[in-house]
Amino acid sequence: MTRPQPTAEAIMRTGMGFQASKTLLSAVELGVFTELAVRPAGLVELRERLGLHPRGARDFLDALVALGFLRRVDDVYHNTEETAAHLDRAKPAYAHSGGMLDMANGRLYRIWADLTDSLRTGAAHDESADGDLDTYDALYADPVRLKQFLASMTGISHAANTRIARQVPWKDYGTVADLGTAQGDLVVQVLLANPHLSGIGFDLPAAAPVFEEYAAENGLRDRLAFVGGDFFTDDFPRADVITFGHVLHNWDLEKKKLLLRKAWDALPEGGAVIVYDSLVDDDRSENAFALLMSLTMLVVTDGGFGYTAAECTGWMAEAGFSRSWSEHLIGPDSIVIGIK
Numbered sequence: 630m631t632r633p634q635p636t637a638e639a640i641m642r643t644g645m646g647f648q649a650s651k652t653l654l655s656a657v658e659l660g661v662f663t664e665l666a667v668r669p670a671g672l673v674e675l676r677e678r679l680g681l682h683p684r685g686a687r688d689f690l691d692a693l694v695a696l697g698f699l700r701r702v703d704d705v706y707h708n709t710e711e712t713a714a715h716l717d718r719a720k721p722a723y724a725h726s727g728g729m730l731d732m733a734n735g736r737l738y739r740i741w742a743d744l745t746d747s748l749r750t751g752a753a754h755d756e757s758a759d760g761d762l763d764t765y766d767a768l769y770a771d772p773v774r775l776k777q778f779l780a781s782m783t784g785i786s787h788a789a790n791t792r793i794a795r796q797v798p799w800k801d802y803g804t805v806a807d808l809g810t811a812q813g814d815l816v817v818q819v820l821l822a823n824p825h826l827s828g829i830g831f832d833l834p835a836a837a838p839v840f841e842e843y844a845a846e847n848g849l850r851d852r853l854a855f856v857g858g859d860f861f862t863d864d865f866p867r868a869d870v871i872t873f874g875h876v877l878h879n880w881d882l883e884k885k886k887l888l889l890r891k892a893w894d895a896l897p898e899g900g901a902v903i904v905y906d907s908l909v910d911d912d913r914s915e916n917a918f919a920l921l922m923s924l925t926m927l928v929v930t931d932g933g934f935g936y937t938a939a940e941c942t943g944w945m946a947e948a949g950f951s952r953s954w955s956e957h958l959i960g961p962d963s964i965v966i967g968i969k
């Protein structure tokens with residue numbers, strides 16, 4: 630199928646898209662939407678409440694109006710319905726949208742500036758680039774970045790997690806272990822929707838306090854436990870279902886296959902491995918989000934890359950899974966399920 634070619638205008642819009650992106654990210658960082666949720670305001674009052682210099686304030690706020698993220702009525706700025714719901718730090722949904730944008734602003738935006746170099750050298754430009762620590766140890770060395778990163782994972786995964794909690798036939802299983810669980814939103818949503826299940830979140834030990842706080846907030850302390858460890862060197866916890874959410878894309882081919890083999894070893898006969906990621910479409914031409922996510926893996930990890938459902942079912946077959954298939958979840962995300 631031939632698709633319409635981008636017009637000259639569309640080429641420029643994408644080429645200059647970083648301006649709109651950074652304007653929105655700075656607005657979240659400065660708390661524009663949080664302040665306007667407290668009280669709509671005119672230019673002078675809002676500028677003072679946000680601590681902005683007069684030179685850029687008006688253009689900044691009016692750019693947000695022109696981009697559709699604010700409304701201005703009789704010289705008073707207001708949130709839109711959507712920005713009020715998702716980008717006000719006092720609202721629960723902030724964790725799912727604003728949290729991701731905080732991480733994009735604090736981390737990915739700068740790392741992506743070195744994309745050209747990563748394309749030439751194959752080397753990442755994340756926190757591990759200047760030292761001996763690996764990506765996660767370097768990222769988690771700072772407690773503020775640790776919490777921001779783990780919470781942002783909830784942001785990027787929450788919609789898919791709530792789908793998985795309903796789409797998979799959980800009634801057939803009693804236990805689930807989520808490997809690389811971060812804050813634990815996948816296993817939390819699965820347990821909330823399926824009261825007969827108990828679960829384990831497995832991640833590097835540094836993630837424990839953030840996971841445990843989230844499990845407690847969701848009233849799941851009695852059915853959900855954290856296990857700290859390294860999934861490459863430690864045994865996997867035993868469970869009927871083992872899940873990997875946005876984990877396989879972080880690693881090179883050998884490590885992806887190792888994780889699937891270890892899942893097979895830890896599962897009982899009939900148990901299931903569930904992998905989910907933004908899967909690249911089989912023709913590698915449609916799912917731009919997934920392909921861009923794969924480039925994010927280039928700039929933030931040592932060997933990670935995105936993959937297609939066909940590649941993943943092939944690795945599952947190699948690991949010993951007797952059958953496997955993929956299902957679309959929501960937006961760019963799909964799951965691949967393998968049965969032992």
Ligand SMILES: C[S@@+](CC[C@H](N)C(=O)[O-])C[C@H]1O[C@@H](n2cnc3c(N)ncnc32)[C@H](O)[C@@H]1O
Pocket residue numbers: 765782783785786808809810811812815831832833836858859860861873874875876879
């Ligand atoms: C990209 S995040 C995905 C988080 C979550 N599953 C989701 O979908 O939002 C990858 C997770 O794997 C964890 N991780 C990385 N290396 C690990 C290791 N060697 N052992 C255990 N967990 C690890 C990280 O701490 C992080 O929480």
